[in-house]
Structures are given as C-alpha cells and as structure tokens.
Amino acid sequence: MDDVGIAGPLASPCRAGQAGAMSSAADLETTLLGPVLPGRDCGDCTACCSVLTVDTPEFKKPPGVACVHVTDGGCAIHAVRPTICRTWFCGWRRVAALPDAARPDRSGLLVSLNFVRAPQNCFEGVSINIRLMPGSDAIGSGMAGRVLDALCGGLVPVWFSDGARKMLMHPDREVAALVLSGDPAPAALRGEVAAWRERYGMFG
Numbered sequence: 001m002d003d004v005g006i007a008g009p010l011a012s013p014c015r016a017g018q019a020g021a022m023s024s025a026a027d028l029e030t031t032l033l034g035p036v037l038p039g040r041d042c043g044d045c046t047a048c049c050s051v052l053t054v055d056t057p058e059f060k061k062p063p064g065v066a067c068v069h070v071t072d073g074g075c076a077i078h079a080v081r082p083t084i085c086r087t088w089f090c091g092w093r094r095v096a097a098l099p100d101a102a103r104p105d106r107s108g109l110l111v112s113l114n115f116v117r118a119p120q121n122c123f124e125g126v127s128i129n130i131r132l133m134p135g136s137d138a139i140g141s142g143m144a145g146r147v148l149d150a151l152c153g154g155l156v157p158v159w160f161s162d163g164a165r166k167m168l169m170h171p172d173r174e175v176a177a178l179v180l181s182g183d184p185a186p187a188a189l190r191g192e193v194a195a196w197r198e199r200y201g202m203f204g
Contacts, residue, residue, distance in 0.1 A: 047104035108136020
C-alpha cells in the first residue's frame with residue numbers, strides 16, 4: 001500500500017505474537033468481514049479494477065490505474081478473468097451493516113481487508129481499509145461517517161485513506177497508544193485496552 005505511515009507513539013513496532021490467532025485463519029476475509037452476501041452483486045461497479053494493486057503470478061496491476069481489460073460494459077474477459085478477480089470481494093459485498101448506497105461506484109468509498117508485509121505497528125498488519133476514491137463526496141454527504149459507524153464496532157483496526165495518507169480511525173488514538181505502549185490504562189479504558197491486547201497477543 002502506498003499510503004504513508006503515522007507518526008508519534010503509534011509508529012512503535014509490534015511485539016511478538018502480532019495478530020494472535022487471526023494469523024492462523026484459513027480465510028481472514030471471511031473470518032473478519034463475513035461471507036459474501038447473497039443478493040449483493042458488483043453490477044456495473046469496477047472500482048476495484050482501478051483502485052487496487054494486483055500482484056499475483058497470474059496477473060499484476062499497479063494501484064490507481066484501470067485494468068487493461070476494463071471497458072464501459074465491465075470486464076472484457078469476465079468469463080476467463082484471473083483467479084484473484086474471481087475470489088476477491090470488497091467489504092460492501094461482505095458486511096451486511098453497510099448500506100446499499102455504500103457500493104463503491106455509488107459512494108466513492110472502497111472497503112477492503114488490508115495485509116501489510118512490514119507493518120509499522122500491529123494495527124497495520126491486518127486491518128480494514130476505507131479508501132476515499134478521487135472525486136468522491138463521501139465525507140460531505142455523510143456516507144463516510146455511516147461506513148465508519150458500521151465498521152468500527154469490533155476488534156479489527158480500521159484505517160481511512162485518501163490515497164496520499166492514512167489515518168487510524170479505530171481504535172481511537174488514546175486506546176491505540178496504550179495498547180502499543182503497555183502503560184496502565186485508566187479505569188474508563190481498561191476493558192477496551194485489555195481486549196485489544198488480548199486479541200493481538202501482545203502482552204502474554
């Protein structure tokens with residue numbers, strides 16, 4: 001991912017055991033986002049064909065560049081498209097709490113599960129990423145807030161990216177700093193901080 005990292009205490013490296021049991025899941029996307037929802041189809045949306053990096057032995061494409069096979073009518077090789085294109089689904093296809101209007105081509109937001117090979121901290125290794133696509137009015141329209149509300153309830157880090165930089169939205173900065181530092185948490189945050197630490201296996 002091309003987004004810059006964050007500064008300050010959140011830039012601390014992960015301790016041993018990052019992501020805990022999550023790393024052993026056979027299908028992290030299904031485990032963390034849920035199965036592909038029946039009744040939700042890509043339709044005319046080709047956002048992932050332009051926004052995302054594809055780097056597999058079968059097919060490669062840089063981020064922010066439309067796939068050479070995308071046409072006004074969709075994918076020109078849909079019947080024989082690469083395996084990654086057959087098996088990958090954005091968050092809107094998996095997360096029932098996201099409204100129909102959050103489909104990427106309608107909202108200007110692309111939700112995906114991110115995997116970073118060399119994370120700066122344990123909140124980057126495996127996380128949900130919300131990408132604001134060029135020209136999107138999702139912030140002004142309130143759609144970005146609705147999507148964040150739908151995704152920020154669990155123990156999966158959530159980042160928001162505008163393509164140039166990214167911001168950690170969940171957990172909030174105070175909780176994240178406590179999780180990374182190991183400092184004692186105040187009573188009001190003790191349970192939440194403990195849950196994140198347990199989930200990521202950082203202090204056991």
